[in-house]
Amino acid sequence: MRRGLLIAGVLAALGVGAFAAGGKNLFYAALTESVAGEAIDPPTAHRLAANGSLHLIDIRRPDEWKQTGSGAGAQRLDMRRKDFIDALERITDGNRAAAVALICARGVRSARMNNLLTEAGFTNIIDVPEGMLGSAAGPGWVKRGLPVVKD
Numbered sequence: 001m002r003r004g005l006l007i008a009g010v011l012a013a014l015g016v017g018a019f020a021a022g023g024k025n026l027f028y029a030a031l032t033e034s035v036a037g038e039a040i041d042p043p044t045a046h047r048l049a050a051n052g053s054l055h056l057i058d059i060r061r062p063d064e065w066k067q068t069g070s071g072a073g074a075q076r077l078d079m080r081r082k083d084f085i086d087a088l089e090r091i092t093d094g095n096r097a098a099a100v101a102l103i104c105a106r107g108v109r110s111a112r113m114n115n116l117l118t119e120a121g122f123t124n125i126i127d128v129p130e131g132m133l134g135s136a137a138g139p140g141w142v143k144r145g146l147p148v149v150k151d
Contacts, residue, residue, distance in 0.1 A: 049073030054099035069148035103128040
């Protein structure tokens with residue numbers, strides 16, 4: 001019991017220290033997994049989605065889409081769906097080599113989903129580590145003033 005409380009206290013202190021040192025971006029950076037594949041910034045993701053070079057997938061929850069909207073050109077696919085892989089295959093017409101860029105709020109979930117999809121046999125998954133709201137990787141889609149679609 002004491003050990004659990006001590007570990008929780010240390011983790012809380014690290015979170016507070018990370019926040020004080022650089023804001024929540026540093027805290028989220030500490031949580032983000034390494035991604036073996038490619039990473040791009042939001043302007044590049046927007047440009048490539050707009051010209052049809054990749055599928056931009058917003059993997060956040062519906063309440064998050066409602067709060068900020070999704071990046072223009074993104075398709076919404078909640079990562080919690082049990083049929084997420086099947087739905088993604090429908091979007092890519094079954095092509096597991098199709099270019100797919102994942103975006104979430106701050107790059108944490110997109111990194112995790114990137115790794116899971118790579119393990120599932122997708123070969124061209126791209127991360128947008130800044131996310132919609134910014135991270136240690138950069139200011140994010142919204143702060144960059146890129147267009148969003150709300151509905």
